[in-house]
Amino acid sequence: xxxxxxxxxxxxxxxxxxxxxxxxxxxxxxxxxxxxxxxxxxxxxxxxxxxxxxxxxxxxxxxxxxxxxxxxxxxxxxxxxxxxxxxxxxxxxxxxxxxxxxxxxxxxxxxxxxxxxxxxxxxxxxxxxxxxxxxxxxxxxxxxxxxxxxxxxxxxxxxxxxxxxxxxxxxxxxxxxxxxxxxxxxxxxxxxxxxxxxxxxxxxxxxxxxxxxxxxxxxxxxxxxxxxxxxxxxxxxxxxxxxxxxxxxxxxxxxxxxxxxxxxxxxxxxxxxxxxxxxxxxxxxxxxxxxxxxxxxxxxxxxxxxxxxxxxxxxxxxxxxxxxxxxxxxxxxxxxxxxxxxxxxxxxxxxxxxxxxxxxxxxxxxxxxxxxxxxxxxxxxxxxxxxxxxxxxxxxx
Amino acid sequence: xxxxxxxxxxxxxxxxxxxxxxxxxxxxxxxxxxxxxxxxxxxxxxxxxxxxxxxxxxxxxxxxxxxxxxxxxxxxxxxxxxxxxxxxxxxxxxxxxxxxxxxxxxxxxxxxxxxxxxxxxxxxxxxxxxxxxxxxxxxxxxxxxxxxxxxxxxxxxxxxxxxxxxxxxxxxxxxxxxxxxxxxxxxxxxxxxxxxxxxxxxxxxxxxxxxxxxxxxxxxxxxxxxxxxxxxxxxxxxxxxxxxxxxxxxxxxxxxxxxxxxxxxxxxxxxxxxxxxxxxxxxxxxxxxxxxxxxxxxxxxxxxxxxxxxxxxxxxxxxxxxxxxxxxxxxxxxxxxxxxxxxxxxxxxxxxxxxxxxxxxxxxxxxxxxxxxxxxxxxxxxxxxxxxxxxxxxxxx
Numbered sequence: 001x002x003x004x005x006x007x008x009x010x011x012x013x014x015x016x017x018x019x020x021x022x023x024x025x026x027x028x029x030x031x032x033x034x035x036x037x038x039x040x041x042x043x044x045x046x047x048x049x050x051x052x053x054x055x056x057x058x059x060x061x062x063x064x065x066x067x068x069x070x071x072x073x074x075x076x077x078x079x080x081x082x083x084x085x086x087x088x089x090x091x092x093x094x095x096x097x098x099x100x101x102x103x104x105x106x107x108x109x110x111x112x113x114x115x116x117x118x119x120x121x122x123x124x125x126x127x128x129x130x131x132x133x134x135x136x137x138x139x140x141x142x143x144x145x146x147x148x149x150x151x152x153x154x155x156x157x158x159x160x161x162x163x164x165x166x167x168x169x170x171x172x173x174x175x176x177x178x179x180x181x182x183x184x185x186x187x188x189x190x191x192x193x194x195x196x197x198x199x200x201x202x203x204x205x206x207x208x209x210x211x212x213x214x215x216x217x218x219x220x221x222x223x224x225x226x227x228x229x230x231x232x233x234x235x236x237x238x239x240x241x242x243x244x245x246x247x248x249x250x251x252x253x254x255x256x257x258x259x260x261x262x263x264x265x266x267x268x269x270x271x272x273x274x275x276x277x278x279x280x281x282x283x284x285x286x287x288x289x290x291x292x293x294x295x296x297x298x299x300x301x302x303x304x305x306x307x308x309x310x311x312x313x314x315x316x317x318x319x320x321x322x323x324x325x326x327x328x329x330x331x332x333x334x335x336x337x338x339x340x341x342x343x344x345x346x347x348x349x350x351x352x353x354x355x356x357x358x359x360x361x362x363x364x365x366x367x368x369x370x371x372x373x374x375x376x377x378x379x380x381x382x383x384x385x386x387x388x389x390x391x392x393x394x395x396x397x
Numbered sequence: 398x399x400x401x402x403x404x405x406x407x408x409x410x411x412x413x414x415x416x417x418x419x420x421x422x423x424x425x426x427x428x429x430x431x432x433x434x435x436x437x438x439x440x441x442x443x444x445x446x447x448x449x450x451x452x453x454x455x456x457x458x459x460x461x462x463x464x465x466x467x468x469x470x471x472x473x474x475x476x477x478x479x480x481x482x483x484x485x486x487x488x489x490x491x492x493x494x495x496x497x498x499x500x501x502x503x504x505x506x507x508x509x510x511x512x513x514x515x516x517x518x519x520x521x522x523x524x525x526x527x528x529x530x531x532x533x534x535x536x537x538x539x540x541x542x543x544x545x546x547x548x549x550x551x552x553x554x555x556x557x558x559x560x561x562x563x564x565x566x567x568x569x570x571x572x573x574x575x576x577x578x579x580x581x582x583x584x585x586x587x588x589x590x591x592x593x594x595x596x597x598x599x600x601x602x603x604x605x606x607x608x609x610x611x612x613x614x615x616x617x618x619x620x621x622x623x624x625x626x627x628x629x630x631x632x633x634x635x636x637x638x639x640x641x642x643x644x645x646x647x648x649x650x651x652x653x654x655x656x657x658x659x660x661x662x663x664x665x666x667x668x669x670x671x672x673x674x675x676x677x678x679x680x681x682x683x684x685x686x687x688x689x690x691x692x693x694x695x696x697x698x699x700x701x702x703x704x705x706x707x708x709x710x711x712x713x714x715x716x717x718x719x720x721x722x723x724x725x726x727x728x729x730x731x732x733x734x735x736x737x738x739x740x741x742x743x744x745x746x747x748x749x750x751x752x753x754x755x756x757x758x759x760x761x762x763x764x765x766x767x768x769x770x771x772x773x774x775x776x777x778x779x780x781x782x783x784x785x786x787x788x789x790x791x792x793x794x
Contacts, residue, residue, distance in 0.1 A: 011623075025649075026652065090698070091698075092621045094619055095615045095621025096621060098615035099615045099621075103631075105608065109642070109649075110642065111634055114634075117645045120644065191415035194418070195421070198422075199744075199745055199773070200727060201748050201752075203770075205762060206422075209762070210424060268417075273788060329639060335730075336752060339753065350640075351730070354643065355734075364644050364648065368645070374638060375641050382636075
């Protein structure tokens with residue numbers, strides 16, 4: 001004999017509860033809630049065939065007034081009459097009951113917003129002051145011609161090109177040195193790791209002070225008094241090539257000096273994380289490989305090029321991916337170091353542009369368009385990266 | 398053991414890199430102990446006066462309490478300046494600029510007398526209230542060599558005199574050293590900010606941990622229909638970058654009427670995909686025999702979860718807890734968006750506001766940065782291993 005699918009009712013109840021909330025907030029038309037309630041009622045009616053006590057499940061129909069009831073009613077039923085359940089049913093019920101709290105939160109705060117962002121991006125300037133007009137892909141068309149968007153994208157590109165290789169190289173070097181059974185390992189690791197757990201806001205405040213044009217430490221160290229690091233919009237390549245009389249145009253002038261200052265601070269901040277991850281990766285490489293190589297007379301470079309590098313590649317790959325995605329989310333450092341996005345918006349990043357458009361210009365639809373394009377870019381880049389790079393990654397040890 | 402020059406080289410490299418990494422911290426700490434005049438020097442002051450133990454002893458003699466100083470009604474304090482008779486210094490308590498009535502300037506009796514080879518500046522509190530700070534200015538004739546009872550916070554030239562300024566003539570040892578900290582702490586409601594940050598972060602950790610533990614257990618150990626679909630859905634949410642969620646979640650919070658409340662700070666980040674994955678990995682690594690044995694003894698799924706799986710996955714819980722706490726405590730962008738009123742600010746937001754308000758008072762700014770990062774740094778030193786392992790674990794597949 002078939003048994004009553006209590007877990008299905010439970011899941012339907014959870015969805016119904018979310019649906020009622022969505023209806024109350026005006027995200028869902030009444031019809032959907034009606035359909036949900038109807039289905040729920042049908043299931044409960046069907047349940048009556050398995051025994052009159054299933055009428056208790058009808059409690060869930062009061063979800064219209066108290067939404068969680070739709071989810072709680074099946075749980076209450078299981079609590080009262082769950083003794084007779086067979087193992088399979090029990091697994092189904094418990095599985096869903098345990099998954100739903102987290103799943104519901106994910107649906108509401110992660111899955112739904114992803115689609116809602118796309119929906120918002122199709123309207124003309126949503127800001128809730130007046131009804132918005134449907135604009136199709138107009139926002140995306142404007143976005144593709146928006147010089148500031150390209151500026152932000154260019155900065156993101158430079159951020160990846162500068163910070164990821166430099167950070168990885170430095171971190172790999174430090175990790176290899178730390179992995180040589182050096183004394184005071186804990187002390188050194190702490191030195192390198194502390195910046196990472198320091199709040200970016202505080203760290204950026206300190207660096208702002210170090211970069212201070214008149215009294216900053218850096219200007220004293222480099223002997224460049226008065227150099228205003230964070231307010232110099234000129235590209236670094238242009239600055240370097242200036243003595244040669246070469247004037248690289250536009251994008252090829254490179255990231256502005258201000259943005260380079262931000263990148264240096266970012267490398268400092270994230271280095272410790274990379275070191276710790278790489279050190280864990282290094283420690284997973286069997287010592288026998290190195291011993292065998294030493295017997296064969298391999299030099300320091302040979303050992304690291306032929307053993308460390310290939311065997312560490314999954315870790316490096318992971319950090320590379322993380323750095324790539326992180327570049328699209330640079331915000332805090334820029335916000336603290338250059339609150340007005342520098343001179344001529346030269347330190348604009350994608351996350352900052354999104355914030356500016358959404359919360360300073362209150363143009364939610366355009367900001368959503370930026371978000372969607374960012375999402376798409378990250379998706380495409382990770383896919384390409386997987387295709388191209390992952391082939392070269394050696395997962396076996 | 399044979400001495401290897403290579404080891405020395407490794408230490409040298411690591412130490413050099415470590416110095417660069419640690420320098421911003423030293424600079425933050427040093428600046429937080431500087432008077433404005435010391436901070437605003439083109440040539441950096443490496444060791445500020447307030448860092449020297451000799452000065453702590455001098456400061457301990459000034460004020461009622463050796464630690465926190467202060468001047469109770471009717472009490473007096475004597476500052477001794479060795480000098481020559483015939484060249485009297487002048488002393489005054491400066492008025493707070495723009496203050497209509499200043500009890501400290503009006504109610505302090507200042508006497509300057511010469512006795513036993515030294516000029517004595519005697520300050521007596523003639524009011525009914527106790528002073529915690531008592532600023533003092535002494536004009537010292539330039540032709541007499543100066544030996545101040547406490548290094549002045551600022552020295553300026555004023556005609557025939559040196560104008561010596563103290564922000565507090567009754568500091569006590571701690572009041573002297575931590576002057577900038579006290580100033581920064583009283584400049585904003587930091588107690589409230591810290592409460593907000595800790596409350597937000599700890600709630601996120603506690604509730605998030607509980608929800609993730611439930612869901613992860615179901616996904617790892619309970620065979621229920623639809624499990625694969627749930628797993629794929631959770632995997633898919635991992636692909637969505639955080640910025641996509643900013644706008645739609647803001648809109649959602651606005652419709653719920655939750656903006657500028659603790660709900661806005663906490664609820665959207667309760668369900669964590671990272672936590673679910675991490676704990677699922679832990680539960681999967683536990684031997685199945687354990688759960689079989691428990692089931693034979695009549696343990697249900699909940700008993701298995703809370704009595705076996707949770708206690709055995711403690712390292713995973715700690716990792717997740719540290720990660721979530723750091724993320725919540727150090728966050729700037731999200732609190733920036735969803736809170737408006739000063740009472741709802743988190744410490745990072747408070748610090749950010751302080752950065753833009755403090756102007757050139759870098760001593761106070763660095764002091765604020767120090768106490769904002771202090772809880773995390775202290776936590777690191779107490780649970781160093783858990784921190785490192787927790788962070789390293791995030792990189793393992």
